[in-house]
Amino acid sequence: MKVWTPIFNIIATVLLVLIGIVFVNVCRVMERDFDQERYNYAVQQATEAMFRSTLHAEDIGLDYTDMSYVSINASDALPVFDRVICANYNMSPSQENFDAINNSIQCCVIAGFDGYYVLETSKSNSVPNNNRALDGYEMKFGIKNPYIYQAYNGKTYTLDIYKKVYTYMPTVAYNTPPTMYIVGAVYPPGLAEEEAKKIVGRQVKNTIIDELQNANNLDAMELEKFRIYFPDETTVTGVNPFEAPGIVMIMGSSNFASSSSISALSVAGYKAVNKVKVIAFTYELPNGTKRAYYCYEGQMRDEEKDAASGGLVVGGTEGKFHIENYYNTIREACEAESPGANEHYAPYYEILTRKITSKD
Amino acid sequence: MSDFINKVVTIILVFVMLVIAPMLISYKTEDMLAKRQILNDVEMFIDKVQDTANITQDDINKLYIDCNSHGLTVDVQVKRMVATSVYDTNEGVAKTNYFAVDERALLETINAGDIIQVNIKEITVSTSRRATYRLIGLDEGPLEFSLAGVVG
Numbered sequence: 001m002k003v004w005t006p007i008f009n010i011i012a013t014v015l016l017v018l019i020g021i022v023f024v025n026v027c028r029v030m031e032r033d034f035d036q037e038r039y040n041y042a043v044q045q046a047t048e049a050m051f052r053s054t055l056h057a058e059d060i061g062l063d064y065t066d067m068s069y070v071s072i073n074a075s076d077a078l079p080v081f082d083r084v085i086c087a088n089y090n091m092s093p094s095q096e097n098f099d100a101i102n103n104s105i106q107c108c109v110i111a112g113f114d115g116y117y118v119l120e121t122s123k124s125n126s127v128p129n130n131n132r133a134l135d136g137y138e139m140k141f142g143i144k145n146p147y148i149y150q151a152y153n154g155k156t157y158t159l160d161i162y163k164k165v166y167t168y169m170p171t172v173a174y175n176t177p178p179t180m181y182i183v184g185a186v187y188p189p190g191l192a193e194e195e196a197k198k199i200v201g202r203q204v205k206n207t208i209i210d211e212l213q214n215a216n217n218l219d220a221m222e223l224e225k226f227r228i229y230f231p232d233e234t235t236v237t238g239v240n241p242f243e244a245p246g247i248v249m250i251m252g253s254s255n256f257a258s259s260s261s262i263s264a265l266s267v268a269g270y271k272a273v274n275k276v277k278v279i280a281f282t283y284e285l286p287n288g289t290k291r292a293y294y295c296y297e298g299q300m301r302d303e304e305k306d307a308a309s310g311g312l313v314v315g316g317t318e319g320k321f322h323i324e325n326y327y328n329t330i331r332e333a334c335e336a337e338s339p340g341a342n343e344h345y346a347p348y349y350e351i352l353t354r355k356i357t358s359k360d
Numbered sequence: 361m362s363d364f365i366n367k368v369v370t371i372i373l374v375f376v377m378l379v380i381a382p383m384l385i386s387y388k389t390e391d392m393l394a395k396r397q398i399l400n401d402v403e404m405f406i407d408k409v410q411d412t413a414n415i416t417q418d419d420i421n422k423l424y425i426d427c428n429s430h431g432l433t434v435d436v437q438v439k440r441m442v443a444t445s446v447y448d449t450n451e452g453v454a455k456t457n458y459f460a461v462d463e464r465a466l467l468e469t470i471n472a473g474d475i476i477q478v479n480i481k482e483i484t485v486s487t488s489r490r491a492t493y494r495l496i497g498l499d500e501g502p503l504e505f506s507l508a509g510v511v512g
Contacts, residue, residue, distance in 0.1 A: 005366040012373040016381065023385050030392040034399060041403055041507060049510035052473070053456075080456060087441065087477045087508035093458075 028260075035258035039251075040266050042088035047249040047268035050081040054110060055245070055272060070162075070245050070272050072112035074141040078102070078119070081249075089256055097256075102139040104254035106265065107211035111204050111244040114160035115144035118207055145207075147200050149191060157188045161196050161244060198232050201241045205230040208248060246271035276356060278333045281309070281321045282340045283348075292338035293321075293348035294330060298356040387486070394430035395503055401426040402478050406509040409476050413511050415440075415467040423478075432503060433484045440467055441475040472512030479506045 054077045055070055082098040091097045108119035120142045146158035149166070157166040166188050187196060208230065231241050242248060248269045253262050280294045300321065305311025309323035324340060327333040333345045405423045409415055420438060427434050441458035448455050458475060461467075470476065482503040 002363060002366075005363070005370055009366065009369055009373060012370075012377055016373070016377055019377075019381050019385070023381075023388070027388060027392065030389070030396065034392070034396050037396070037399060038505065038507065045406070045509040049473075049475075052510065052512060076453075076456070083456070083458065084475060084508060084510060087458075087475050088506060090477075090479070090506045 032262065036262055036264060039257045039262060042085055043249060043251050043266045044268040046081045046084035047247060048270055049084045050077045051247045051270045053077055053080045072110055072245060074110050074117040077141065078139060091256065100256060104251050105139065106252045107208050107250045109204055109208055110247045113162035113244055115146045116204055117141040117144055118211060147203055149188065149199050151188055152190050159196055161200055197243060200244050201232060204242050212250065243271055278327045278330050279323055280325045280327060280333045280336065280338065280345045281323045282338055283321055290341035292341040292343050292345045294333040294345040295348050295351040296356055299351050299354040390431055394432045397430045398427050398434065398480060402480060402507045406476060406478060406507060410509050410511050413470045427480065432482055434503065435481045435483050437462065437479040438467060439477045440470060441477060442471065443473040470511045474511050475508050476511055477506055477508040
């Protein structure tokens, strides 16, 4: 009987060791979850800040300023990204910290309507070269690469998917300089609009995959482990393809984000979309009084607008709604007074329930 | 004599296994969960400030109460970094600089492009955690982290 006590002691010790191991693992998992979530959030915020700083609307030189033509200027983008990551980890905004953050960037692509920028390591004049391997280089966005479409007739075109123009360089002989041939507002022969978007998405996707495979911190074997997939069009489960203008940022393991290195990638992506404005319009009743209403852009059909608002005339009858103003929110529209009807704009219930169709 | 030692060791082991270990484990897991929940609360706060572009006293009170409701006692500091553009004559380009303000009145309206940074620092550490930190080295010490986002 005396032997049971030592046996019990041994079993208890073994059990205690097991409990200890499980406990340490649970702590490690929760720690990693916390660090990974924080890292993801930081990368998302920094990418959004970087994207906002690169966007601005461009005046394409026609009679009106087209606020839908979004152009991308990537020259000052990276310091904004670095600065927000530093704010997230309470690091000081010094050049060394910025370089440490940039070393963790696996791939970053910013795409505009007519071309895309890729983040590359390039020689720099401002980083001193102390004869170490990584000195003298910094991460910068390269030149804008155009979107290229290879047509069935063997010709190569470059596309602008907003202005819908394309350029084509016919080369006659190897020693004659190429001449640019720009055709306006139409796609090259054999190219539909949906296909153009897919071509753009596919080209950006191939660039991203190419960059990931050549990145200095990640080799091809690890890439297979991550199973990255970029769809060409929106999948049934709701994964969106890459659409211009947009940004994709992929950050890998870093040594500032946690006490132990995280071996997962952090992906953030944003896309610029047209803002849906609120249309404020008046409707003249048969007895001559005018009523003021509002609805969202894209809900009112063209044949319902009158000729002065740019509506279509269908079957000889003009539309009845006269557009007076555009507002950003329905609250602003409701607080404003219509000059034509002398009352505040009210919601037009029938149109407000319609689906918003986008202009393109 | 050895029998007596065996009995003492047995009793100590029983006590540790049935009482101390589960208590430590549950305290530690609760603390880690609390850390994760505080992170969630701060993320929601920054998301809200991003869209509304102003911070009222109610917002800060709510953040304070939410962060402290998970079992840890933390101090919350909200800082706003105002974005400015300065022309660098050496390089000939405009650079973006930030300067930090944290007085209550200056957090009311925030420009687009400013960075909002929330610093969380744990004020008091519970005795069990301090014990695990000092003796075993298991914990990381008092909780301290920041999170930032851009408004606009």
